[in-house]
Amino acid sequence: MKVLLRLLCVITLLIPSLEADKCEEHEEKITLVSPAHEIDARSCPLITSVHKEPITWYKNDSTTPVSTERESRIHQHKDKLWFVPAEVEDSGAYYCSVRNSTYCLKIKIVAEFVKHEPNLCYNERTVFTQRLLTAGDGQLVCPYLDFLKDENNELPQVHWYKDCKPLLLDNVNFAGVTNKLIITNVNTAHGGHYMCHASYTHLGKQYRVTRAIKLITLEKSRNTKPEIVSPANETMEVVLGSWLQLICNVTGRISNYVYWKWNGSMISTYTPVLEEDFIIVENPLNRRRSTVLARLNISAVESKFFLHPFTCLAKNTEGISTAYIQLIHPGKQESFI
Structure with missing residues (x-):
C-alpha cells in the first residue's frame, strides 16, 4: 500500500512537468535578411509583460541553449540573440522560449545573412523600401537600430550615403537627426538607394552596422487635408x-x-x-x-x-x-x- 501511495505521489508531481514539455509553438511570419560580417541582434517576439519567465534561445530546435558567454560569437545577452559578427553560415532557424511548471511556449524565427552583391555596398535582399511625397519635406528612417542604444538610451552617430557615395549633410538639402535623414523639398531626383552606417563597440572592438533603403518618391496631391x-x-x-x-x-x-x-x-x-x-x-x-x-x-x-x-x-x-x-x-x- 505504501509503495502504491508513493507511486501515485510521483505520478502527480510529474504531471505538470509532462504538460510543460508539450511546448506550444508559433512561427514569426517575417524573415529579416541582414548583411553578413556585421554585428546583429534579434529580439524574441514573445511579450515579456505577459510572460514573466526568462527567455531562452536555441538554434535549430536544439535542446542545448545558446551560450550566454559574451565572448562567444553567437550568444544570448538578456533577452536578445547576438551575432558578433554574423556570418552567412549562421542563417537558419532559431527558437526563443519561455516555460514554467505548467506551460511551455516557443517561437521560431528565421534569420538570413547575405554578402553584398558584386560592385555594390549592399544586397538587394536587405533593402527596406520607404516612400516620400514630393513638393514637401520628408524623412528617411534608418531601421532596426534600437539594439545599439547605450545606457542613456541614445543611438550612435549615423552616417548617410546615396548610391554607395557619402552624402553631404549641409543642413540645407539634407540634415541628419539621430537615425533620421531629413530631406528638404523632396523631388523625383531624390529617389534611389540610400545607406545608413553606424558602429557598435562590443568588448572593446568596433563592429559596423549598415542598412540599405530604397526611396520611392510619390507625386504630392493638391489636397491640403492632413x-x-x-x-x-x-x-x-x-x-x-x-x-x-x-x-x-x-x-x-x-x-x-x-x-x-x-x-x-x-x-x-x-x-x-x-x-x-x-x-x-x-x-x-x-x-x-x-x-x-x-x-x-x-x-x-x-x-x-x-x-x-x-x-x-x-x-x-x-x-x-x-x-x-x-x-x-x-x-x-x-x-x-
Whole structure:
C-alpha cells in the first residue's frame, strides 16, 4: 500500500512537468535578411509583460541553449540573440522560449545573412523600401537600430550615403537627426538607394552596422487635408492577449489634430487597456512642417478588438483624413470592408 501511495505521489508531481514539455509553438511570419560580417541582434517576439519567465534561445530546435558567454560569437545577452559578427553560415532557424511548471511556449524565427552583391555596398535582399511625397519635406528612417542604444538610451552617430557615395549633410538639402535623414523639398531626383552606417563597440572592438533603403518618391496631391503616411487601411496579425502598439504617422502642420478611435468611440472610453500618447518630431529645416505620431498602446489584445478596426483621424482647417488597421488572428485571411 505504501509503495502504491508513493507511486501515485510521483505520478502527480510529474504531471505538470509532462504538460510543460508539450511546448506550444508559433512561427514569426517575417524573415529579416541582414548583411553578413556585421554585428546583429534579434529580439524574441514573445511579450515579456505577459510572460514573466526568462527567455531562452536555441538554434535549430536544439535542446542545448545558446551560450550566454559574451565572448562567444553567437550568444544570448538578456533577452536578445547576438551575432558578433554574423556570418552567412549562421542563417537558419532559431527558437526563443519561455516555460514554467505548467506551460511551455516557443517561437521560431528565421534569420538570413547575405554578402553584398558584386560592385555594390549592399544586397538587394536587405533593402527596406520607404516612400516620400514630393513638393514637401520628408524623412528617411534608418531601421532596426534600437539594439545599439547605450545606457542613456541614445543611438550612435549615423552616417548617410546615396548610391554607395557619402552624402553631404549641409543642413540645407539634407540634415541628419539621430537615425533620421531629413530631406528638404523632396523631388523625383531624390529617389534611389540610400545607406545608413553606424558602429557598435562590443568588448572593446568596433563592429559596423549598415542598412540599405530604397526611396520611392510619390507625386504630392493638391489636397491640403492632413496626409496620413501610415497606417494605409491594412490588416495586422496579432496574438490574443499580447501587448501591441499602433502608430499613426501624419506629416504636415503642427496644428494637425491626430487621434485614434475604436468602434466609433474615443480611446479614453477604454482606459486603462487602451492608452494614447503623442510625439511631435520637428523638422529642423522647416519648422512650419512637422511629423505628428499618435501612438496607441494596447496592454493586452482582447477578443472584441478583432471585431472592429482601429481608425486614425487627422484634422485641420481644410478637412479630415482617416486610415484604419484591422486586427486579425495569425494565419487567417480575413477581409474588411
